[in-house]
Amino acid sequence: MARVVSMRQQLLLVNYHYVRDPHAYPYPGIHPISPDAFAQQIKLLASKLHIATPDEAEAFLLHGKALPRDSVLLTFDDGLVDHWETARNILDPQGLKALFFVCTRPLTEHRAVPVHKIHWLRATTEPDRFRADLLAELPGEWRGRKLTDDETRAAHATYIYDRPQDAEIKYLMNFLLPEEVVDVATSGMLKRAGVSEANFCARTYMDGAALRALEKSGHRVEAHTHDHRPVTRLGAEEEKLMSGHVRALADVLGRKPTWISFPFGRDWALPQDPEAFCRRYGFAIGVTLKGTWVKPENAPYALDRINTNEVEQVVSERNVAVS
Numbered sequence: 598m599a600r601v602v603s604m605r606q607q608l609l610l611v612n613y614h615y616v617r618d619p620h621a622y623p624y625p626g627i628h629p630i631s632p633d634a635f636a637q638q639i640k641l642l643a644s645k646l647h648i649a650t651p652d653e654a655e656a657f658l659l660h661g662k663a664l665p666r667d668s669v670l671l672t673f674d675d676g677l678v679d680h681w682e683t684a685r686n687i688l689d690p691q692g693l694k695a696l697f698f699v700c701t702r703p704l705t706e707h708r709a710v711p712v713h714k715i716h717w718l719r720a721t722t723e724p725d726r727f728r729a730d731l732l733a734e735l736p737g738e739w740r741g742r743k744l745t746d747d748e749t750r751a752a753h754a755t756y757i758y759d760r761p762q763d764a765e766i767k768y769l770m771n772f773l774l775p776e777e778v779v780d781v782a783t784s785g786m787l788k789r790a791g792v793s794e795a796n797f798c799a800r801t802y803m804d805g806a807a808l809r810a811l812e813k814s815g816h817r818v819e820a821h822t823h824d825h826r827p828v829t830r831l832g833a834e835e836e837k838l839m840s841g842h843v844r845a846l847a848d849v850l851g852r853k854p855t856w857i858s859f860p861f862g863r864d865w866a867l868p869q870d871p872e873a874f875c876r877r878y879g880f881a882i883g884v885t886l887k888g889t890w891v892k893p894e895n896a897p898y899a900l901d902r903i904n905t906n907e908v909e910q911v912v913s914e915r916n917v918a919v920s
């Protein structure tokens with residue numbers, strides 16, 4: 598199909614994770630945007646740009662169909678219950694449509710994604726207690742693992758805002774422990790906190806009925822992998838996990854997903870060949886979490902996308918560039 602779009606036209610993809618009260622937790626761990634701040638940000642975006650529907654964005658990206666003007670697409674990652682509230686309370690009353698990228702493990706296994714267990718445990722557990730509980734849940738060979746001098750330095754450099762001992766435990770969890778070990782340990786920690794994993798899922802994630810209701814009201818639900826592991830770390834399980842994820846989403850939605858948001862979205866977590874990866878599992882569009890504006894000439898397999906806290910800067914820079 599001929600590209601009919603002006604080469605100057607551009608699309609901004611914006612990503613949101615937690616949208617909830619930032620003061621709901623005693624400790625840091627969950628860094629949400631509040632519903633009020635979200636509503637304000639939507640107002641700012643709507644005053645400067647067209648808020649594109651997922652269908653408009655897809656037609657622009659895949660077929661070069663012109664947008665009314667420079668536009669923004671709102672995207673939400675992880676399938677959190679927050680997004681159901683946000684859609685119902687803030688987007689729907691304004692007739693705005695968004696795209697929701699979800700993991701399927703909570704839907705098919707009633708088991709949580711490790712990264713969300715970590716966020717919640719950190720936000721609700723006193724840091725020394727968190728450290729002790731984690732160590733107690735680790736298998737022996739990891740429990741006694743001391744960080745080397747290099748690892749200790751890397752930990753302090755990576756988590757500059759944390760106390761040294763907290764930085765070290767975060768580094769151990771995020772960079773050294775195998776994913777399966779973190780998964781089992783954090784489930785054990787939930788149990789210690791008296792929370793069943795099925796219960797945790799029920800209050801953390803949207804269920805199939807909510808996802809179908811979103812689609813029915815004009816939003817789109819798309820892929821974010823089975824359990825949020827970076828696609829670069831799926832190894833021999835890639836085919837099984839990705840095909841299962843696509844099948845599980847198709848079961849819920851009654852159609853195959855066509856977009857994927859790569860978990861973590863940074864270079865280290867992106868497939869080496871995003872086009873080949875997307876084609877393997879039937880995706881037409883892949884999105885990252887880096888960069889700024891998407892131009893019509895960009896290949897659609899690893900598209901730029903910004904975070905909510907980058908919005909003001911990116912939008913104000915555009916004004917400067919135009920004037």
Ligand SMILES: [Zn+2]
Pocket residue numbers: 674675821825860861
């Ligand atoms: Zn995510």
